Structures are given as C-alpha cells and as structure tokens.
Amino acid sequence: MADQKGRGPKGEGRNSGARGRRVAEKARGPRPPRPDAPRDEAADIGVEARQAAGVLLNAALEGRGGLDAAQSFREVAGLPGPDRAFARAVAMAALRRLGEIDQILDRRLQKAPPAAVRTILRVALAQTLVLETPAFAAVSTAVKLAERDPKTRPYKNLVNAVLRSVGRDGPGLTTAESNLPDWIAARWRATYGEAALAGLALAAREEPPTDLSVKPDVDPAAVADAVDGEVLPGGAVRTGRRGDIATWPGFDDGTWWVQDAAAAVPVRLLDPKPGEAIADLCAAPGGKTLQLAAAGASVVALDRSDKRLNRLRQNLERTGLEAEIVVTPAEDWDDPRAFDAVLLDAPCTATGTFRRNPEVLRATRPADVAKLADVQHRLLDAAAGRVKPGGRLVYCVCSLEREEGETQIIAFLRRNPAFRTAPADPAALGAPVEALTPEGWLRILPSMWAEKGGLDGFFVARLDRVA
Ligand SMILES: C[S@@+](CC[C@H](N)C(=O)[O-])C[C@H]1O[C@@H](n2cnc3c(N)ncnc32)[C@H](O)[C@@H]1O
Numbered sequence: 001m002a003d004q005k006g007r008g009p010k011g012e013g014r015n016s017g018a019r020g021r022r023v024a025e026k027a028r029g030p031r032p033p034r035p036d037a038p039r040d041e042a043a044d045i046g047v048e049a050r051q052a053a054g055v056l057l058n059a060a061l062e063g064r065g066g067l068d069a070a071q072s073f074r075e076v077a078g079l080p081g082p083d084r085a086f087a088r089a090v091a092m093a094a095l096r097r098l099g100e101i102d103q104i105l106d107r108r109l110q111k112a113p114p115a116a117v118r119t120i121l122r123v124a125l126a127q128t129l130v131l132e133t134p135a136f137a138a139v140s141t142a143v144k145l146a147e148r149d150p151k152t153r154p155y156k157n158l159v160n161a162v163l164r165s166v167g168r169d170g171p172g173l174t175t176a177e178s179n180l181p182d183w184i185a186a187r188w189r190a191t192y193g194e195a196a197l198a199g200l201a202l203a204a205r206e207e208p209p210t211d212l213s214v215k216p217d218v219d220p221a222a223v224a225d226a227v228d229g230e231v232l233p234g235g236a237v238r239t240g241r242r243g244d245i246a247t248w249p250g251f252d253d254g255t256w257w258v259q260d261a262a263a264a265v266p267v268r269l270l271d272p273k274p275g276e277a278i279a280d281l282c283a284a285p286g287g288k289t290l291q292l293a294a295a296g297a298s299v300v301a302l303d304r305s306d307k308r309l310n311r312l313r314q315n316l317e318r319t320g321l322e323a324e325i326v327v328t329p330a331e332d333w334d335d336p337r338a339f340d341a342v343l344l345d346a347p348c349t350a351t352g353t354f355r356r357n358p359e360v361l362r363a364t365r366p367a368d369v370a371k372l373a374d375v376q377h378r379l380l381d382a383a384a385g386r387v388k389p390g391g392r393l394v395y396c397v398c399s400l401e402r403e404e405g406e407t408q409i410i411a412f413l414r415r416n417p418a419f420r421t422a423p424a425d426p427a428a429l430g431a432p433v434e435a436l437t438p439e440g441w442l443r444i445l446p447s448m449w450a451e452k453g454g455l456d457g458f459f460v461a462r463l464d465r466v467a
Helices: 018-026 039-044 047-062 066-070 081-096 098-108 115-131 135-148 153-169 182-192 194-204 220-226 262-270 287-294 306-319 359-363 366-384 406-415
Strands: 210-214 229-231 237-239 256-258 277-280 298-303 324-327 339-345 387-397 419-421 442-444 458-465
Touching (some): 047 066, 047 115, 098 115, 115 153, 210 287, 220 237, 287 306, 287 339, 366 406, 406 458
Antiparallel strands (some): 210 237, 210 256, 419 458
C-alpha cells in the first residue's frame, strides 16, 4: 500500500541516532501540568492519553481493521490532537516491540496478571524503552491508570514495583525475533532462511523514514534539500522528517506525494509512455496512478472502494494530474476497452508493510493468505483480459507470502500461454539488485537497503502479451 499510516516515534536499535532522538523528543508525551493547574487536573494530565494507547493497542491485537475502528472510540476520539497523536505513537511502539516488552515483563512477573494490568505495563514500557518518555511520567501515569479501575486497583503496587525494577536494573536481554508472531516467523524462516528472518525481525523494530515520489519535471535534489532528505536510486526522496506532511515545503504546490521507495518500482517496471492507454485496476489511494499520470499516460484508475478513491481525488487535485476514475470491482467492470498496459496492485495481506503498519503482523491470520490468494487469482484473470496483444501487465503485492506472489505468477503463466515474463533490471528501476529472482521477477524484502533505512516488502512481475 502506498499510503503511510502509523507514523510514530522511532525506536532504538539499528538505525537509532540523531533522527531517533529528534523523533523521540517530539513524542515525549502530553505536556506537563501547568504550575497553576487545579490539583485533580494536574494529577490526571497524560493518564487519558495512556488509556487511549492501551485501547488502540488492544484493538490492533484483536484483528484486521481493529486499529482503524478504534480511532473513533470515545477514549481516543475525545482526546485533544497532540494527546491523540501521542497515544497512537505509544500504541505503535508497543506493537513494534511487543515480544521484547513481554520478555521483560515475564521475567519479573511470577504469575500472569489480568490482561488489563498487562496492557498498562506494556503501554508504560513502550514509552520508556522506545519513546524515551521520562520514567517518572510513564510510571506515575501507569499507577494512576491502575488505580482508576476496581479490577486493576489491587495491582497498582505490582505495576509500580515492576516498572521501577526495569528502571533500576535495566530491561535485560531481549530478542528482536520475539516481536514477530510465531506463525509468521516460521513462514519467513521456511521461505527466506534464518539470516533473512533475522534481518526482517530487525526491520520490524524500527519506525521507517518517509519517502516522496517527485513529479518528473521537478528536480528531486531540490525537494531533498527542502525536506532535509536524500535522493535514493530511482529518484525518490527519503527524509527522517516527521509531523503533518501538509505543512512540508512543496505539498501545496503538488510537486511530490508520499510513496514508499519500493511502492514506486512497479510503475517503473511497467514503463508508461506519454499517450498510452493504461488501466490501474486496484488504484486507491493512488500513489501508482499519480506516477502513471505524471508520465503522460491516459489513465483509468479503478477501485471497488469509493471512500478509498477520495484520497486519489484529493491527490489528483493537489498535483494537477488527471485520471478517469471508475468505482466498481474489476471483475465486474462492464467496459469494452483494451489497454496498452495494465497495472494490478492487488489486495493482499500487506505483510510487507509491517514497518509502517506494525498491526498487520498481529491482525493477519493464516487463513487470510489463502482467502486473498483466491481474490488475486480472479483479479489476475480479469486484468489479463484487458491487455491488448503486444501489451504489458504488471502484477504486484506488498505481501511477503509466496502464495500471493511467486505462486500466483507460476499458475497464471500456466493458465495464460499468451503471456511471458519480461525480466526486470533492478538497477535501472531503483530497486535493490538482490531483489531479482531467477525468473526475472522482483522480491523486495524490508531488510534490503538496511544501510539506507530499508523499504517496504513487495513482489513485482511484468508479463508481456505476445503480439
Ligand atoms: C494494495 S491496495 C492498492 C494501492 C494503490 N495501487 C496505490 O498505489 O496506492 C488494493 C486496492 O484494491 C482494492 N480492491 C480490492 N478488491 C478489489 C476488486 N475486486 N476490484 C477493484 N479493486 C479492488 C481495494 O479497495 C484497495 O484500494
């Protein structure tokens, strides 16, 4: 997925440093009480934000869509903006480090406490270990939270003692791999091997930088200068800058849009030309549509979700680019046109986006992989039927699961002998060279380009229809 959610403060580890500290400074937490605040108000400042963090964390752990749904819960929606942002940052930090946080807690707890007590402890440790919130603020708000509820009140001394012991003795040894759900770690170990799994686990602890795709007539170096960033191979601009992107230089002029460096690769592989008719069959929220339109193609942007297409409409307006928008499921699209090129960025488990959306690893269930593979199979056949003889089809997913990537294309090529793989040249596309598979497809892992700050996981294949 091209849009960026869940930008919270960055954690310790591989990429820590000045950027991590800057981010952490902004995320220290809700303001301290005013010296003249009434006693009760002073006592409670920041407690609501921590409670909301626990609500968000538990909603994310419950299943797909849980985190989004929780944004409208009273405990979250009722907070002032900065406190809501802090609550989200805490929840994201807790999700990224959940395994390590539980290792630290389990070493200190003789028996499992009620779930609500564990939530309070997780929220407090996410603050002290990841966001660098001062310990006194994290501990005192945790104890106050425990006091509020009759079910957790008997545990307030335990909460205090556990958190103080972490502060006094340090967290002790933890393992990055513990942050991955067991079934996901087992899958990735089997698919990519032990060394790659270790890299993926390290990537999963970190909050990623923000990448911008720049319009072709704009100099990426100038954009990089304006946002304190750097130009990546392929031309995307990467920045450690945080906060509301609508306030960044160039946003109002529409010279760039937010898109992970890996998410920009599929359209480069499709190689759009000015004037070509191109269909983007799962277009919303639209990062790839903008790339196609910016290349001068005549684009149909189709998606089944009108609500998700609103983001595309806003981005088209802001960038001054054009596309014809169609709201319908791709399989049901009643339109006789065939296209020079078709892009299918299919719905998927999105496990490759765990750096931006740490909740995907907790929310995805093993059965989702098979369910989505069925949808992808149907959509691939619908997409193939829209490609002119001699035309191109690019299939991509932001999933790390083989069933949604390699296996789909192997089966597709068997069903559709008129299509052949057009091998990718990663260096020319601004992709890591090690992403190239023996078949000529790209398997981009979030652990690649680690020294540059990583990138989202993607599978990408180009299939040309014989003339
Ligand atoms: C991975 S996202 C696409 C991201 C988009 N290409 C971008 O770059 O911003 C998948 C999209 O597929 C859409 N979708 C799911 N099933 C669909 C279907 N049967 N027909 C068309 N769109 C579908 C979803 O609404 C979602 O917006």
